[in-house]
Amino acid sequence: MxxxxxxxxxxxxxxxxxxxxxxxxxxxxxxxxxxxxxxxxxxxxxLGWAQCIVPECLVDAATYGGLCTGCKKRLAHSDMTREAFIADPPPKTGGGTYKWLIDEWVCQVNGCPRPISSRQTDLCGSHAGGCRAVFGHVTAETIARYLQLPTTVALAPLGGCKVATCLRLTHFNGGLCRIHAVRWREDVKAEPRRDFEHWCRVEPGVALSxxxxxxxxxxxxxxxxxxxxxxxxxxxxxxxxxxxxxxxxxxxxxxxxxxxxxxxxxxxxxxxxxxxxxxxxxxxxxxxxxxxxxxxxxxxxxxxxxxxxxxxxxxx
Known part of the structure; x- marks a missing residue:
């Protein structure tokens, strides 16, 4: 046609x-x-889609005028009515602002371009490991002290995820973002002879509303x-x-x-x-x-x- x-x-x-x-x-x-x-x-x-009715939430609600899955769960765990929740929703866990590329959260070490490994530390995996190696554990106090050390410097970027569909930053030396690294481990466990380069060409990206x-x-x-x-x-x-x-x-x-x-x-x-x-x-x-x-x-x-x-x- x-x-x-x-x-x-x-x-x-x-x-x-x-x-x-x-x-x-x-x-x-x-x-x-x-x-x-x-x-x-x-x-x-x-081409429109059913955006969650909660202000500033950009997640697909599946039904127009409805709540997304995350907001439904937050409402269920609150003591608020639906109307009150929509009018003044509590902040989301792990940060109040919506970021469609979660790996845009980069390490808090000055100038370090690597993505964070956890919102609890706001450090990349290497710097979180460095903090643990120096102080034995990673807490708000040890992180503050670690950031003051002259040896705590920015690391070289690892680049973007090798999966063709992905815009996220590489988390590991294997060249994959966190989510695709998990997918690869699961897929290669099920099919040990899986070709990595071909998998990177055909693997879907991370779904986004x-x-x-x-x-x-x-x-x-x-x-x-x-x-x-x-x-x-x-x-x-x-x-x-x-x-x-x-x-x-x-x-x-x-x-x-x-x-x-x-x-x-x-x-x-x-x-x-x-x-x-x-x-x-x-x-x-x-x-x-x-x-x-x-x-x-x-x-x-x-x-x-x-x-x-x-x-x-x-x-x-």
Whole structure:
């Protein structure tokens, strides 16, 4: 449908597609061409998402006018009414401001560019180890003394995480951020012969509310996805960022150079549909959930059926 709608020649799609992208539309949907991230405003009429109703909380609430999972838990552990909580929420644990790249918290040693290993210490792993080696333990008092030592100096940066989709800072000498280091250990334990370089190319990024991550895809594939989103918008069809992430992960895993190489086609495979159905079965099978919690956690029929519709405008 994409080729027919824009009257593209199959053998020249890669050359012709960039020219049909509406740059004003790309700005309106929050497309960042440098970082390859799509961050649509939560109130966008077609790409919007249900932002938590608590002021300054930027987390997806799944349902419009609702609370995100974290705020639901904070409300449950407070003695506040829902209305009072929304009007004046208590500060979040581990810091009051929202940072979408948690590894932007860097070591408090002057000039050290490495990410912190813990919000309790605000030190990178190496400096936390140094403090422990000198004083035997890491406390607010020993950290203050450690920071005054002339030998406590900034360390060289470790760079960014080697996973293509990731924007976080490297935590360890292995070249991975904290979360991807954990994922790699788990994956290689299950599959010892796993190739590290290939894994870094295809592994999904760290999920973030309201963000579709198109990093790690061929430039032609990114353009095709954006053209598909634009076409859906012209047809007044909604596109949820979570569906984009599912399709992007599938395209990345297969390392295709065009969306038309995806095998089998997205409409037939319906990866997102299968995953949502599996999620629904797990939720329905859980015995410890209340009826309210089960209803909140169960994917709706609309989500399940819509998960296969995103690919339709971009199929030939």
């Amino acid at each position: 994409l080729l027919e709608q824009y009257q593209l020649e199959p053998e020249r799609v890669a050359d012709q597609l960039p020219g049909i992208l509406d740059q004003e539309f790309m700005v309106a949907i929050g497309w960042d061409a440098d970082q390859l991230l799509l961050q649509p405003p939560s109130d966008h009429p077609l 309201g963000v579709a991550n198109l990093r790690g895809l061929e430039a032609s594939v990114v353009t095709e996805l954006l053209a598909g989103i634009q076409l859906r918008a012209q047809q007044e069809l909604r596109t949820r960022y979570t569906y984009l992430n599912t399709i992007a992960n599938d395209l990345r895993c297969q390392q295709v150079s065009t969306i038309f190489e995806l095998d089998p086609p997205p409409r037939q495979r319906a990866v997102a549909n299968v995953r949502l159905l599996a999620d629904r079965e797990r939720v329905l099978a859980a015995t410890e959930l209340t009826d309210w919690a089960r209803a909140e956690a169960t994917p709706s029929e609309e989500e399940i059926t819509a998960s296969t519709q995103l690919a339709r405008p971009i199929e030939n």
